[in-house]
Amino acid sequence: MSSSSKKSKRTKAKKKxxxxxxxxxxxxSSTKKGEIAELRRELNSxxxxxxxxxxxxxxxxxxxxxxxxxxxxDVLKRMTTQDTELKKLVYLYIITYARSxxxxxxxxxxxxxxxxxxxxxxxxxLVIRTIGCIRLxxxxxxxxxxxxEGLKDPDPYVRKTAAVCVAKLYDISPEAVxxxxxxxxxxxxxxxxxxxxxxxxxxxxxxxxxxxxxxVFKITPDMLNKLLAAMNECTEWGQVFILDCLAKYNPTAKQxxxxxxxxxxxxxxxxxxxxxxxVKVIIKYLDVVENTSMRSYVMREKIPNPLITILSGDKPxxxxxxxxxxxxxxxxEGKLLDKHVRHFFCKYNDPLYVKLEKLEIMARxxxxxxxxxxxxxxxxxxxxxxxxxxxxxIATIGRIAVKLDGAARKC
Amino acid sequence: xFPNLFVLNSTGEVLIxxxxxxxxxxxxxxxxxxxxxxKERKVDVSPVIETPKLYLIHTRRGDVILxxxxxxxxxxxxxxxxxxxxxxxxxxxxxxAINSRTxxxxxxxxxxxxxxxxxxxxxxxxxxxxxxxxxxxxxxxxKVMATFAxxxxxxxxxxxxxxxxxxxxxxxxxxxxxxxCFDLIEEINCIIxxxxxxxxxxxKGSIVCTCRLSGMPDITLTVSHPSLIQDAVLHRCVxxxxxxxxxxxxxxxxxxxxxxxxxxLRGPCQLPIFVRPSINYTNGTGNVNISVGxxxxxxxxxxxxxxxxxxFPKDMLSSNLTTNAGSVTTVETASGPHREVHWVxxxxxxxxxxxxxxxxxxxxxxxxxxxxxxxxxFNAKSWNTSGLQVEGLDVIDVKYxxxxxxxxxxxxxxxxxxx
Numbered sequence: 001m002s003s004s005s006k007k008s009k010r011t012k013a014k015k016k017x018x019x020x021x022x023x024x025x026x027x028x029s030s031t032k033k034g035e036i037a038e039l040r041r042e043l044n045s046x047x048x049x050x051x052x053x054x055x056x057x058x059x060x061x062x063x064x065x066x067x068x069x070x071x072x073x074d075v076l077k078r079m080t081t082q083d084t085e086l087k088k089l090v091y092l093y094i095i096t097y098a099r100s101x102x103x104x105x106x107x108x109x110x111x112x113x114x115x116x117x118x119x120x121x122x123x124x125x126l127v128i129r130t131i132g133c134i135r136l137x138x139x140x141x142x143x144x145x146x147x148x149e150g151l152k153d154p155d156p157y158v159r160k161t162a163a164v165c166v167a168k169l170y171d172i173s174p175e176a177v178x179x180x181x182x183x184x185x186x187x188x189x190x191x192x193x194x195x196x197x198x199x200x201x202x203x204x205x206x207x208x209x210x211x212x213x214x215x216v217f218k219i220t221p222d223m224l225n226k227l228l229a230a231m232n233e234c235t236e237w238g239q240v241f242i243l244d245c246l247a248k249y250n251p252t253a254k255q256x257x258x259x260x261x262x263x264x265x266x267x268x269x270x271x272x273x274x275x276x277x278x279v280k281v282i283i284k285y286l287d288v289v290e291n292t293s294m295r296s297y298v299m300r301e302k303i304p305n306p307l308i309t310i311l312s313g314d315k316p317x318x319x320x321x322x323x324x325x326x327x328x329x330x331x332x333e334g335k336l337l338d339k340h341v342r343h344f345f346c347k348y349n350d351p352l353y354v355k356l357e358k359l360e361i362m363a364r365x366x367x368x369x370x371x372x373x374x375x376x377x378x379x380x381x382x383x384x385x386x387x388x389x390x391x392x393x394i395a396t397i398g399r400i401a402v403k404l405d406g407a408a409r410k411c
Numbered sequence: 412x413f414p415n416l417f418v419l420n421s422t423g424e425v426l427i428x429x430x431x432x433x434x435x436x437x438x439x440x441x442x443x444x445x446x447x448x449x450k451e452r453k454v455d456v457s458p459v460i461e462t463p464k465l466y467l468i469h470t471r472r473g474d475v476i477l478x479x480x481x482x483x484x485x486x487x488x489x490x491x492x493x494x495x496x497x498x499x500x501x502x503x504x505x506x507x508a509i510n511s512r513t514x515x516x517x518x519x520x521x522x523x524x525x526x527x528x529x530x531x532x533x534x535x536x537x538x539x540x541x542x543x544x545x546x547x548x549x550x551x552x553x554k555v556m557a558t559f560a561x562x563x564x565x566x567x568x569x570x571x572x573x574x575x576x577x578x579x580x581x582x583x584x585x586x587x588x589x590x591x592c593f594d595l596i597e598e599i600n601c602i603i604x605x606x607x608x609x610x611x612x613x614x615k616g617s618i619v620c621t622c623r624l625s626g627m628p629d630i631t632l633t634v635s636h637p638s639l640i641q642d643a644v645l646h647r648c649v650x651x652x653x654x655x656x657x658x659x660x661x662x663x664x665x666x667x668x669x670x671x672x673x674x675x676l677r678g679p680c681q682l683p684i685f686v687r688p689s690i691n692y693t694n695g696t697g698n699v700n701i702s703v704g705x706x707x708x709x710x711x712x713x714x715x716x717x718x719x720x721x722x723f724p725k726d727m728l729s730s731n732l733t734t735n736a737g738s739v740t741t742v743e744t745a746s747g748p749h750r751e752v753h754w755v756x757x758x759x760x761x762x763x764x765x766x767x768x769x770x771x772x773x774x775x776x777x778x779x780x781x782x783x784x785x786x787x788x789f790n791a792k793s794w795n796t797s798g799l800q801v802e803g804l805d806v807i808d809v810k811y812x813x814x815x816x817x818x819x820x821x822x823x824x825x826x827x828x829x830x
Contacts, residue, residue: 164531
C-alpha cells in the first residue's frame with residue numbers, strides 16, 4: 001500500500017499521468033484529511049478526464065471501505081454526461097450509497113427517466129439495471145413508468161434486464177409491482193420469441209414465487225413446452241434456471257416422459273452446473289415415469305457418466321460438490337455406481353475435504369463384489385501423511401466390516 | 412441467485428466487492444478468514460462453509476479468493492461455475508498470472524466486466540467473444556489508443572450477434588492468412604501400485620481448436636474411432652442432433668482458441684512410460700534407486716519434459732543423489748510436511764535407461780512414518796493412448812482455402828506411483 005501511495009504522489013502532475021486501464025492501482029492510495037474536499041473540487045471541474053479520475057478515486061475508496069457518502073450530490077450531478085464509462089461509474093456509486101441519502105436520489109429521477117429513452121439500448125438497459133439496485137421503498141413509484149416501458153422495449157437486451165428488475169422490485173415493494181400489473185407482463189414474457197428473455201422471465205418469476213406463498217408461478221402444460229424449447233436456445237445459465245424451475249414442478253406420467261427425453265442431452269453439457277441440475281430433474285421425474293424399461297435404461301446408462309465426468313475434472317471444488325451430491329443420490333439408488341468404485345480412490349494431492357468425502361462414498365458403495373478392492377486401497381492409505389485422513393480410513397474399514405459379514409474376516 | 416462477490420487476496424484484504432442484492436456486511440470476510448486459520452493447509456478449507464445465517468462458498472486460484480455468500484437455497488455448483496467463468500474471463504483479459512496486484516491495477520475494468528457478466532444476480536453474458544466486443548481488453552494497442560485517441564475502453568453500442576442464434580461468433584471477422592489447427596491432447600490419470608500393477612487408469616482426452624478464419628465458416632470433422640467419443644462433452648457450437656445421428660462433428664467455430672470436445676476413456680490403457688522405484692530406509696539412511704523408461708513401441712517417438720517428484724519427510728538432513736540423465740534438485744515446499752526432490756529429464760534418451768540413485772540422510776533413529784508416493788509428469792508428442800485420429804476435415808461456406816493442421820500429444824495428468 002505504501003509503495004502505491006508514493007507512486008501516486010509522484011504521478012500527481014496530470015500531464016505526465018498514465019491513463020487508461022492497467023494503471024488503476026494508484027487510486028488505492030490512503031485518504032488524508034481534506035481529501036473529501038479535494039475530491040469534491042475535482043468532481044466539479046470542467047475537464048471530463050479529471051472528473052473520470054475523481055470518480056474512479058471515489059470508487060476505490062469505497063472498495064477499501066472508506067465512507068464517501070458525503071460526495072453523493074456531487075457525483076449525481078455528473079450523471080448527465082454523454083460519456084458511457086463515466087455514466088457507468090456514476091451508476092455504480094449510486095447503487096452503493098442510495099440507502100444512506102434517499103432524498104438526494106429523488107433529484108436523479110429526472111435524469112433516469114430521460115436516459116430511459118436514450119437511443120442506445122445499452123444505456124436504457126443500464127438505467128433499468130440501476131433502478132433495480134436502488135433498494136428504497138419510497139422511490140419505487142417514480143421508477144415504475146420507465147420499467148413498464150422497458151418491459152415492452154423493442155430490444156431484447158432491455159427486456160431481459162427489465163425482467164430481472166421486476167424481481168428485485170418485488171423484494172422491496174410487492175404492492176407496487178402488483179398495482180402496475182408487472183407480474184402479468186412477466187408471465188407474458190415467457191412466450192417471448194427471444195430465448196434469453198424467456199430464461200430471465202422464468203428466473204424472475206421463480207425468485208418471486210420463492211419469496212411469497214402466493215401462487216404467482218403456476219406451470220401449465222403449455223408453458224412446459226415453451227420452457228423446453230427455450231432451454232435449447234438460451235445460454236448455459238438460462239438452462240440452469242429453467243432446469244431448477246422444472247425440478248420444483250410435479251408432472252404427470254406422460255409429461256415426465258417427454259421432459260426426461262428432452263433433458264437427457266443436457267447431461268453431457270460442459271458446464272457442470274447444467275449437468276447436475278439435469279441429473280436432479282431426471283431423478284425426480286423418473287419416479288413418476290411408468291415405463292420401467294425407460295426408467296432403468298436412463299438410470300443405468302445415462303446418469304452415472306456425467307457424475308463421474310465431474311469427478312474426473314481438475315477443479316477440487318467441483319469434485320467436492322459432486323461427491324456430496326453422489327452421496328445423496330446413492331442413498332436413494334444404492335446400486336448405481338457399483339461398477340465405478342475405482343473413481344473414488346483418493347489421489348495423492350487431493351485436498352483433505354475431497355478425500356474425506358471419497359472415503360464416505362467408498363463405505364457406502366461397498367458390496368460383496370468389490371469389497372476386496374476397496375480394502376486393499378484403504379490399506380494403502382494407512383501409510384499416508386495426513387493424520388485425520390488415516391484415522392478416517394481406518395474407521396471406514398470398520399464400517400465395511402460391520403456392513404458386510406464376509407468382509408469382516410478380511411478386515 | 413448470485414447475490415454478491417468478494418474478491419480477496421490470501422491475507423483477507425478485500426480487493427473488489429460487488430453486491431447485486433441486499434448488501435452483506437464485510438464481517439463475512441472475517442468469518443471466512445477464521446475458518447482458514449483453523450486448517451493446517453490453506454487449500455484444505457472446504458469450499459462450502461456453513462455459518463448460522465449464511466453459506467460461504469469460495470473458489471481459490473493462486474492467491475486470489477472469490478467468495479460468495481448465499482442465504483437461500485442455491486445450487487452450489489452454479490456459484491462455483493460462475494466463479495470459474497469469472498476467473499477464465501480474467502485470464503483471457505489479463506494473462507494467466509493473475510494475482511492481487513493485477514486485480515488492483517485493473518479494478519475499473521473488472522467492475523465493468525462483472526456488471527456485464529452478472530445482471531442483477533443472474534449471470535448472463537459470460538462468452539469471451541461478446542465481452543471482448545463490448546469491453547476492450549487492456550492490450551498494448553488499446554492502451555496506446557486510449558492515451559492518444561482518447562477512445563473509451565467501454566463501447567457505446569451492443570455488439571451484433573449478441574442475442575442471435577450464433578452468439579459465440581461475431582460477424583465480420585477478417586484474417587490475412589486463414590488457418591485452423593486442432594490439438595488432440597490426452598491426459599493420463601493413473602495410480603500404479605508397489606507391484607507395478609495399475610490399479611486405476613483413466614484417460615481424459617480433449618480436442619482443442621485454434622481457429623483463425625475469416626467470415627462464418629462451417630466445419631465438419633470426422634474421426635477414426637467414433638465410438639470413443641460417443642459420450643463426449645461438446646462445446647455449445649456443435650450441432651448435437653447431427654452428432655448423435657451420424658457421429659460427425661459439425662459446427663460454426665468461435666474465433667480463437669476453444670475446447671471443442673472432451674471425452675473420457677475408462678479401462679485399461681497403454682502407458683507410454685514405466686517407473687521402477689525402490690526406496691529402502693535403514694538406520695537413518697534411505698537408499699534410493701529409481702529408473703524410468705519409455706514403453707512406446709514406436710522407437711522414433713520421444714518422451715519429453717519428464718519430471719519425477721519424490722516427497723521426503725521434512726526431517727531429511729541431506730541428500731546425495733546422482734543420475735545419468737537429467738538433473739536433480741531439492742525443493743522446499745512452503746506448506747506441508749515435505750521436502751521434495753525433483754528429477755527433471757528434458758528428453759528420455761534412447762540408448763540408456765535413466766536411473767536416479769543415491770542416499771538420503773535422516774537423523775539417527777528416525778523412522779519415516781510413511782512411504783512416499785511419487786508423482787510423474789511427461790509429455791509425449793505425436794502419440795495418444797486411444798489411437799484417435801482426425802480423418803476428415805471440411806470447411807464450407809468460405810471463399811478461400813484455409814491451412815489445416817492437426818497435432819497430437821499425450822500428457823500426464825495425475826500420474827502417481829506408490830511404493
